[in-house]
Amino acid sequence: RYLLNLLVEMYADCGSIDAATQVFFLIDRPNLFSWNILLTAYAQNGHLDRAAEIFARMPERNLVSLNAIISAYAQAGQIHKVLSLFTTMPQKDIISWNVLLKAYGEQGNAALAKEVFDKMPEWDLVSWNAMIAAYALCGHIGKARALLGRIPIRSVLSWSCIVQAFVQHSGNLGDAREMFFEMPEWDAASSTAIVTLLSQQCGLEQAQEVFNGMQHRNVTAWNAMLLVYIRCGHLEGAESVFHSMPRKNIVSWNSMIHFHVQNGNFESAKRMFLSVPEHDVFSCTDMITGFARVGLLKDAVKIFSEMPESNVVSWTAIAAAHAQLGYTVEAMDLFDRMAERDVVAWTMLLTTHAQAGKITEAKTLFDQMPERN
RNA sequence: GGGCCCCCUUCGACUAGAG
Numbered sequence: 001r002y003l004l005n006l007l008v009e010m011y012a013d014c015g016s017i018d019a020a021t022q023v024f025f026l027i028d029r030p031n032l033f034s035w036n037i038l039l040t041a042y043a044q045n046g047h048l049d050r051a052a053e054i055f056a057r058m059p060e061r062n063l064v065s066l067n068a069i070i071s072a073y074a075q076a077g078q079i080h081k082v083l084s085l086f087t088t089m090p091q092k093d094i095i096s097w098n099v100l101l102k103a104y105g106e107q108g109n110a111a112l113a114k115e116v117f118d119k120m121p122e123w124d125l126v127s128w129n130a131m132i133a134a135y136a137l138c139g140h141i142g143k144a145r146a147l148l149g150r151i152p153i154r155s156v157l158s159w160s161c162i163v164q165a166f167v168q169h170s171g172n173l174g175d176a177r178e179m180f181f182e183m184p185e186w187d188a189a190s191s192t193a194i195v196t197l198l199s200q201q202c203g204l205e206q207a208q209e210v211f212n213g214m215q216h217r218n219v220t221a222w223n224a225m226l227l228v229y230i231r232c233g234h235l236e237g238a239e240s241v242f243h244s245m246p247r248k249n250i251v252s253w254n255s256m257i258h259f260h261v262q263n264g265n266f267e268s269a270k271r272m273f274l275s276v277p278e279h280d281v282f283s284c285t286d287m288i289t290g291f292a293r294v295g296l297l298k299d300a301v302k303i304f305s306e307m308p309e310s311n312v313v314s315w316t317a318i319a320a321a322h323a324q325l326g327y328t329v330e331a332m333d334l335f336d337r338m339a340e341r342d343v344v345a346w347t348m349l350l351t352t353h354a355q356a357g358k359i360t361e362a363k364t365l366f367d368q369m370p371e372r373n
Numbered sequence: 374g375g376g377c378c379c380c381c382u383u384c385g386a387c388u389a390g391a392g
Contacts, residue, residue, distance in 0.1 A: 001380090001381045003380085003382095005380050005381080006380055008380095009380075009381075013390090015380045031379055031380095032381080033381050033383085034380090034381085036380095036382070037380075037381050039381085039382090040381065040382065040383095043382095044384095055388090062381095062382095062389070063382080064381055064382045065381085065382075066382085067382040067383065068381080068383095069382090070383095071382065071383065071384095074375040075386055080385090093382095093383095094381090095382060096383080097381055097383090098383040099382085100383095101383090101390095102383070112385045124383090126383055126384085130383085131384080133385085135391080147380090157385075160385070160386080161385065163386090166383065167386085170386085174391040187385095187386090189385055189386035189387070190378095190385095190386070191386080192386040192387065193385090193386050193387090194386090194390065195386090195387085196386075197385065199387095204375075218386095219387080220386060220387045220388095221386080221387075222387085223388070224386075224387045225387090226388095227388075230388095249387095250388085251388045251390085252387090253388090254388045254389070255387080255388050257387095257388090257389090258388065258389065269378060280388095280389090281389070282388055282389040283389075284389085285387085285389040286388085286389050286390090287388060287389095288389090288390085288392070289389080293389095312390080313390045314389080314390070315387060315390085315392090316388090316390045316391065317390040319390090319391090320390065320391060321390095323391090343391085344390060344391045344392085345390085345391075346391085347391045347392055348390080348391040348392085350391085350392090351390085351392065352391090357383095
């Protein structure tokens with residue numbers, strides 16, 4: 001049985017949820033471990049609803065199951081759910097507390113994160129790192145630094161967490177770099193984060209320097225470096241990096257497809273898309289955008305309808321494709337059929353109306369928007 | 374009698390949509 005448990009987990013880690021589920025059903029009498037593994041598998045692959053279903057259907061649950069489900073809600077940004085479950089939990093361990101702490105931190109709520117942090121019965125490295133990341137994410141540089149100095153367990157990971165948080169918080173580009181250069185040593189994650197940051201500024205030389213200084217360059221690091229050239233619009237550079245990569249994955253291929261779409265080399269994009277071993281929502285969405293730009297709405301629709309899964313982003317892309325090519329009614333209809341809508345989707349619809357001359361409707365939409373930027 | 378480890382939970386860095 002525990003070999004099968006391991007197999008379920010293995011498939012889940014590869015993102016093959018269906019395979020994982022099939023193996024689960026092969027297990028003769030699934031034990032609590034098996035159920036927990038399945039629960040986590042769904043949660044970590046973004047299927048919160050299915051995870052909740054599994055949680056409800058489990059024959060028994062333990063602290064691990066509860067931690068897994070609150071973590072899933074935290075990942076989906078449903079803090080209320082996290083909190084209500086957390087408060088009703090019969091026992092909690094440091095992991096439960098860490099989940100709550102991290103949830104507040106990721107929301108950018110340093111005050112509540114601190115409250116949780118102070119209430120916790122004990123702390124480990126994860127707690128310390130989550131707290132400094134929360135500070136960094138809110139731009140509380142001084143507090144982050146102060147806490148960093150007081151962590152009893154010294155680890156690069158803590159520095160790395162701060163750097164990454166600064167990178168995520170777009171207002172703190174300078175701080176991220178400063179922090180990075182103060183680190184006692186560099187790990188792959190912080191270096192990659194800095195390379196990504198430099199890609200946004202077109203800091204080609206500096207990015208290359210950081211990249212060259214890395215001890216071990218994995219695919220993720222290479223992908224980040226590839227993006228630097230892509231974002232700087234440097235064709236030969238991008239192609240040279242792409243071809244010298246020791247390993248490529250779906251992110252590398254998707255980045256190149258994106259590059260070609262953005263630069264109007266749609267034939268190259270198409271060739272790349274067709275020659276690549278697998279497609280996902282990223283590459284399909286890029287192709288939808290690409291087809292729309294060259295006026296081939298039918299092909300865009302074909303990609304959209306054949307996608308393995310779709311999300312807000314791909315729905316917005318296909319709706320925008322219709323709108324840009326003059327099919328405003330269809331675009332609006334697509335908007336209505338979307339399962340969820342974010343600011344970008346709303347803005348898309350808003351401009352569609354505005355450009356169709358429907359100013360009153362546009363104004364109404366603006367007032368209806370749940371959030372604005 | 375007690376502790377630790379064993380198959381599960383906190384898990385970090387890279388790609389897509391409107392303006």
